[in-house]
Amino acid sequence: MADRAEPTAPLFDSAEWDFETIQRSYDAIERVALDDLELDVYPNQIEIISYQQMLDAYSSTGMPLMYRHWSFGKRFVHEEKAYSKGASGLAYEIVINSDPCISYCLEDNTMALQVLVIAHAAFGHNHFFKNNHLFRQWSDAQGILDYLDYARGFIAQCEEQHGEREVEHLLDAAHALMPSSVFRHRRPPHSSLADERTRQRERRIEEERAVHYLWDAFDHPTQSSKTDEEARKRKREMGLPEENLLYFVERHSPVLDSWQREILRIVRNIAQYFYPQRQTKVMNEGCACFVHYYITNDLHRTGLLTDGAMLEILHSHSNVLTQPDFDAPNAMGINPYALGFAMMQDIRRICTDPTDEDREWFPDIAGSRAWRDILKDAWANYRDESFIQQFLSPHVMRSFRMFSLTDDEGKPFYTVDAIHNERGYHQVRDTLARSFDVAEFDPDIQIVDVDLMGDRHLKLHHAVRNGVPLDEKACEATLRHLRQIWGFDAAFEE
Amino acid sequence: MAHFIDRRLNPKDKNLGNRRRFLRRVRSAVKEAVDESVRRRKIADVDQQENISVPAEGIGEPHFQHDSKGGSRHRVLTGNKKFKAGDRLKKPPSGQGGPGGREGAPDGDGEDEFMFVLSRDEFLSLFFEDLELPDMVKLSLKEITISKPHRMGYTAAGTPANLSVSRTMRNAFGRRLAMRRPTNAEILALTQQVEELEALEKPDAARKAERQVLREKLDKLLRRRQVIPYIDPLDVRYKYFEMRPEPAANAVMFCLMDVSASMGEREKNLAKQFFVLLHLFLKQRYDKIELVFIRHTQIAAEVDEDTFFHSRQTGGTIVSSALTEMKKIIEARYPPSLWNIYAAQASDGENFSGDSQLCADLLANDLMKRCQYFAYTEIVDETEADLMNSEDNGMELWRSYRQIAEVWPNFAMKRISRAGDIYPVLHELFARKTSGASHG
Numbered sequence: 001m002a003d004r005a006e007p008t009a010p011l012f013d014s015a016e017w018d019f020e021t022i023q024r025s026y027d028a029i030e031r032v033a034l035d036d037l038e039l040d041v042y043p044n045q046i047e048i049i050s051y052q053q054m055l056d057a058y059s060s061t062g063m064p065l066m067y068r069h070w071s072f073g074k075r076f077v078h079e080e081k082a083y084s085k086g087a088s089g090l091a092y093e094i095v096i097n098s099d100p101c102i103s104y105c106l107e108d109n110t111m112a113l114q115v116l117v118i119a120h121a122a123f124g125h126n127h128f129f130k131n132n133h134l135f136r137q138w139s140d141a142q143g144i145l146d147y148l149d150y151a152r153g154f155i156a157q158c159e160e161q162h163g164e165r166e167v168e169h170l171l172d173a174a175h176a177l178m179p180s181s182v183f184r185h186r187r188p189p190h191s192s193l194a195d196e197r198t199r200q201r202e203r204r205i206e207e208e209r210a211v212h213y214l215w216d217a218f219d220h221p222t223q224s225s226k227t228d229e230e231a232r233k234r235k236r237e238m239g240l241p242e243e244n245l246l247y248f249v250e251r252h253s254p255v256l257d258s259w260q261r262e263i264l265r266i267v268r269n270i271a272q273y274f275y276p277q278r279q280t281k282v283m284n285e286g287c288a289c290f291v292h293y294y295i296t297n298d299l300h301r302t303g304l305l306t307d308g309a310m311l312e313i314l315h316s317h318s319n320v321l322t323q324p325d326f327d328a329p330n331a332m333g334i335n336p337y338a339l340g341f342a343m344m345q346d347i348r349r350i351c352t353d354p355t356d357e358d359r360e361w362f363p364d365i366a367g368s369r370a371w372r373d374i375l376k377d378a379w380a381n382y383r384d385e386s387f388i389q390q391f392l393s394p395h396v397m398r399s400f401r402m403f404s405l406t407d408d409e410g411k412p413f414y415t416v417d418a419i420h421n422e423r424g425y426h427q428v429r430d431t432l433a434r435s436f437d438v439a440e441f442d443p444d445i446q447i448v449d450v451d452l453m454g455d456r457h458l459k460l461h462h463a464v465r466n467g468v469p470l471d472e473k474a475c476e477a478t479l480r481h482l483r484q485i486w487g488f489d490a491a492f493e494e
Numbered sequence: 495m496a497h498f499i500d501r502r503l504n505p506k507d508k509n510l511g512n513r514r515r516f517l518r519r520v521r522s523a524v525k526e527a528v529d530e531s532v533r534r535r536k537i538a539d540v541d542q543q544e545n546i547s548v549p550a551e552g553i554g555e556p557h558f559q560h561d562s563k564g565g566s567r568h569r570v571l572t573g574n575k576k577f578k579a580g581d582r583l584k585k586p587p588s589g590q591g592g593p594g595g596r597e598g599a600p601d602g603d604g605e606d607e608f609m610f611v612l613s614r615d616e617f618l619s620l621f622f623e624d625l626e627l628p629d630m631v632k633l634s635l636k637e638i639t640i641s642k643p644h645r646m647g648y649t650a651a652g653t654p655a656n657l658s659v660s661r662t663m664r665n666a667f668g669r670r671l672a673m674r675r676p677t678n679a680e681i682l683a684l685t686q687q688v689e690e691l692e693a694l695e696k697p698d699a700a701r702k703a704e705r706q707v708l709r710e711k712l713d714k715l716l717r718r719r720q721v722i723p724y725i726d727p728l729d730v731r732y733k734y735f736e737m738r739p740e741p742a743a744n745a746v747m748f749c750l751m752d753v754s755a756s757m758g759e760r761e762k763n764l765a766k767q768f769f770v771l772l773h774l775f776l777k778q779r780y781d782k783i784e785l786v787f788i789r790h791t792q793i794a795a796e797v798d799e800d801t802f803f804h805s806r807q808t809g810g811t812i813v814s815s816a817l818t819e820m821k822k823i824i825e826a827r828y829p830p831s832l833w834n835i836y837a838a839q840a841s842d843g844e845n846f847s848g849d850s851q852l853c854a855d856l857l858a859n860d861l862m863k864r865c866q867y868f869a870y871t872e873i874v875d876e877t878e879a880d881l882m883n884s885e886d887n888g889m890e891l892w893r894s895y896r897q898i899a900e901v902w903p904n905f906a907m908k909r910i911s912r913a914g915d916i917y918p919v920l921h922e923l924f925a926r927k928t929s930g931a932s933h934g
Contacts, residue, residue, distance in 0.1 A: 019498055019500070022498060023496075023498065026496050026498075030496070043496070043497075044496035044497070045496070045497045045499065046496055046497065046498050046499070047498075047499045047500075047501045048498070048499070048500050048501060048502055049501045049502060049504075050501075050502045052507075053501060053502070053504065053508070055509075056507075056508040056509045059509055059512070060508075060509070060512075068511045068512055068515060069512065069515065070512060070515035070516040070518070070519045070553075071512075071516075071553075071555055072509065072512040073509060073511075073512030073513040073514070073515050073516030073517070074516045074553055074608070076509045076512060076513055076516075077513060077516065077610035077611070078608070078610060080610070080611065081545075081609060081610050081611050084611065100497070104501075107502055122496065164515070168515070168519075172555075175555060175557075176555065176556055176557050177557070178557065179557045179558065179559075180557065180558050323572055323573075324572075324573070325572060325573025325575075326571035326572060326573050326574075327573065328573070333569075333571075334570065334572065400572045400573075401572060401573050401574040401575070402570050402571070402572055402574065403570070403571060403574040403577055404568060404569065404570045404571075405568070405569055405570075405571055405583075406566065406567070406568050407566070407567040407568075407569075407585075408566045408567075409563065409564045409565055409566065411585075412584065412585055413582040413583055413584050413585060414582070414583045414585060415580070415581070415582055415583075416577045416578065416579055416580065416581040416582075416583070417568070417579065418579050419574055419577055419578060419579055420574065421579075423579065424579055428570055431568045431569065431570050432570040434568070435568070435569055435570060441560070443558050443559060443560055445558050462558075464565075465565075466565045466566045466567065466568075467564065467565035467566055468560050468561065468564055468565030468566075468567065469560070469561045469564045469565065470558060470559070470560060470561060471559050471560065471561040471562070472561070473556075474556040474557065474558070474559055475556075475558055475559075477554065477556035478556045478557050478558050481556070
C-alpha cells in the first residue's frame with residue numbers, strides 16, 4: 001500500500017447516499033478487503049430495500065423467497081408491531097448465504113451506515129459463508145435460491161390441488177419437527193434442482209419402496225416366529241436409529257401421499273440449510289465485525305472516511321457490541337457479536353504484540369505476525385465450540401470477567417465453579433465452549449424402533465444429558481404433530 | 495464486482511398472504527376482540543386501527559425442547575464483581591429466573607397473549623361480518639373520503655402547470671418600477687438622439703460632448719437593463735391548492751335511546767352496532783359530524799357517550815320527552831340550513847300509554863321536516879321476533895310510527911333481534927347513496 005500516507009479526498013461528506021457514492025465506497029472497501037485482508041468472497045449483489053420489505057424479509061427467516069404459511073404472518077405482525085411502537089429497531093442489513101451473495105441494505109441507513117453494512121455483510125459474512133467448512137460441506141450456496149423458488153412453487157401448487165387447510169396442517173407438523181430434522185453426523189444427500197424435479201416425477205408414479213415393505217409385512221404369513229435377529233435386520237434396513245425425524249417419516253410413513261412426502265423433504269432441506277448458521281453464530285458475527293472494523297478504520301486512516309462518518313460508524317459498532325453484565329437489567333447472556341469480535345481482535349493482538357502469558361497459552365501463533373492467515377484459517381476450519389476451545393485467551397476471559405456457574409436441581413444454591421483466574425481459565429473455557437455446542441443445547445432425539453409387525457407404534461428415544469428433561473407440554477404438542485404425519489402412535493421409550 | 499439493485503419500488507406486501515393465513519387461523523379470537531372493542535370504543539373512533547391480543551393457544555409452534563428447569567446446568571456469565579471459585583449463591587424463589595437466567599422466549603412462544611395491530615380495513619371487515627351488509631356497501635364504507643384540490647392563494651414554489659401568469663407579471667412590474675429598470679421607450683428615445691447626433695457630418699465640440707454624454711447615458715441604461723431582468727425568479731408565483739375532503743358539509747347525528755331497566759346489555763350492544771353503522775356511513779359522506787346522545791326514561795337528557803351506553807337509570811318510559819329534547823337542541827344549536835340532521839332511535843318499544851300519539855305528532859309536524867333521515871329500531875328478543883313477524887301489529891309506539899313511515903319516505907323503522915337485522919333499517923339510505931354515487 002504505497003499511497004497510504006497521501007492525503008485523499010473523503011468518499012463522501014454528507015449523510016445522504018446515492019448509488020454513485022455507494023459504488024465508489026464499495027470499490028474502496030473492496031480494495032481493502034481483497035488486497036489487504038485478502039478475503040475470498042462470492043460476487044456481491046447489494047439490494048436497497050425499504051423498511052416494509054425489511055419486515056417482510058425478517059418474517060420469512062430472512063430469505064427472499066419463501067412458501068406461504070401462517071407462522072410467517074404471525075412473525076410479521078409481531079415484528080411490525082414492535083417496530084411501529086419503537087420497541088425494536090430494524091437490522092441494518094440481512095445477508096443471505098447464496099452465490100451471488102445477496103445483502104439487503106435498508107434505505108434509511110445513512111451513507112456511513114451503508115459503508116459499515118457493506119463491509120460487514122458483503123465482505124465479512126460473505127467470506128465466512130464461502131470459506132467455513134460447515135457451510136461448504138452442508139449448505140449449497142449455488143442452489144439455494146433455485147431450491148426455494150421450486151419449494152414455493154411446489155407448495156403453492158399443492159395448496160391449489162389439495163386445499164390450503166390440508167397443506168397448512170402438514171406444514172404445522174413439519175415445522176414442529178424441523179429442529180429435530182437435520183443430519184448432524186453424515187453428509188446429507190446432495191441434489192440439484194434438476195434432480196429434485198426428477199425425483200418428484202418418479203415419486204408420483206412409483207410406489208414407495210419402504211411403504212411397500214410395510215404392506216408386504218402386513219400380509220406376511222410367518223410373523224409369530226420373529227426373532228431378535230430379524231428385528232435387528234429390520235432396523236438395519238430401515239436405517240434405525242434415525243436422528244432426522246422428518247427424513248424417517250418421509251421415507252417410511254404409511255399414510256402420506258407423495259406430495260406430502262415432498263413437502264416434508266422441502267422443510268427438512270431448509271432446516272439443514274440453516275444448520276451451519278446455528279453452529280457458527282459467534283464466529284460468523286465475529287468475522288463480520290472484525291472485517292468491518294478493520295476496513296472502516298483503514299478507510300478512515302487513509303482519509304477516505306471523514307471523522308464524522310467514522311464516529312457514527314463507531315457509535316453503531318459499539319451499540320451492537322455491548323456485553324451487559326449478568327446482573328444488568330438488559331442482561332441476555334453472552335452477546336455473540338461481542339465475544340466473536342473480542343476473540344478475533346485478541347488473536348490479532350497475540351500475533352503482533354504477545355505477552356508472556358500468550359506465549360505460554362498459544363505458542364504456535366504468539367508473535368508470528370501472520371494474523372491474517374491465522375484468522376482465515378480459524379474462519380475456515382472451526383465452529384463456535386471448537387473455536388472457543390482453541391482460541392479463547394485468558395486476556396478475553398479477564399476482560400469479560402467471566403465466571404462459570406453450576407445450577408443443580410434440588411440444591412438451594414448456585415455454585416461458582418471457576419472464575420477468570422489462573423486456576424479457573426480452563427474450566428471457564430470448557431464450559432463456555434460446551435454451551436455453544438448445538439449437541440448440548442438441542443435435545444438429542446432419535447427414532448429407535450417401529451413395531452411394523454404389530455401396531456406400528458413409533459418409538460423415540462431422548463438421550464438425557466446432565467439430567468435435563470424435555471419440556472413436557474411442548475413435547476406432547478410436538479408428538480401430536482408427529483402422530484398426525486406418521487399415522488399411528490408415537491411415544492418416547494420409558 | 496458488485497451488482498446494486500434498487501428494490502424499493504418492488505411490491506412491499508409480500509407478506510399479505512401470510513398475514514391473511516394468520517388472521518384466518520386466529521379468526522374466532524380476533525372477531526371476539528373486535529366485537530369487544532366495538533363495545534368499548536366511542537362511536538366516532540370505531541374504525542381506527544386496533545391492537546388486538548389473542549390467546550397464544552392455537553398459534554403456538556411447539557417443538558422438542560429442553561425444559562427450563564431440572565438437571566444439572568453449567569453456564570458462563572460475564573461481569574463478575576466479587577465472586578470467587580466455590581462461592582455459593584442462594585437461588586431466588588421459584589418463578590423467577592436465576593442470575594442472568596433471563597432467557598426470553600424467542601419468537602413469542604411462551605407468551606400467554608399475542609398482541610398485534612389490525613388495520614382499519616381488516617377491522618371493518620370483521621365488524622361487518624355479522625351485519626350481513628351487501629358487498630357493495632362494505633366497499634363504499636371502507637372507502638375513505640376523496641379529497642379535491644381547492645385554490646388557496648399563491649406560493650413561491652410549484653410546478654410550471656400551476657404558474658400564475660398574471661400574478662407573476664404583476665410582481666415583475668412592481669419590481670421593475672421599484673428598481674427603475676429603463677423602459678423600452680426611454681432607450682428608444684435615447685438611441686434616436688444618439689443616432690441623430692452621429693448622423694451629423696461635421697459636429698462641433700459642443701455636439702461632440704453632448705453625443706459623448708448621451709452615449710454614456712445610453713450605455714448605462716443598457717447595462718442597467720441587463721442587470722435588472724424583465725422577469726426575475728423572485729417574481730414567479732404559483733397557484734396554491736389545498737386538498738379538501740369532498741363533499742364538505744356538516745352533519746349532526748342524534749342517538750336516542752331508551753335506557754329504562756328493560757334495556758339490557760344485549761339490547762344496548764345491538765343499539766350501539768346500529769349507531770356505529772350509521773356513523774360510519776355519515777363519516778364517509780360528511781366532512782364533520784357531531785354526535786348528540788339523548789337518553790330517556792320518563793324524562794330525557796343530553797349526556798356524553800360513556801353515560802349513554804353504560805350508566806343505568808330506572809323509571810318509566812316517555813318517548814316523547816326524548817323527541818322534545820331533540821327539538822330543543824336543534825333549535826338551539828343546529829339550524830337545519832347549516833346542518834344535515836340524522837337521527838337514530840333505539841328502544842324496546844315500550845311507551846307510556848297515550849304518549850305514542852304525541853310522539854307521532856312531534857315527528858310529523860316538526861322533526862321530520864328538519865331531518866334528512868330518521869331511523870327507528872325496536873330491539874326485541876329472538877323469540878318475540880318470531881311471534882311478531884308481521885309489520886302491522888305491534889305495540890302502541892310501533893303503530894304510531896307506522897303512520898309516520900307511510901307518509902315520510904325518509905323515515906325507516908325495523909324490529910331487530912340480532913346484528914344481521916340492522917342493515918335493512920338503513921337499507922334505503924345506503925341504496926340512495928350507492929345509486930347516487932353511480933350517477934355522480
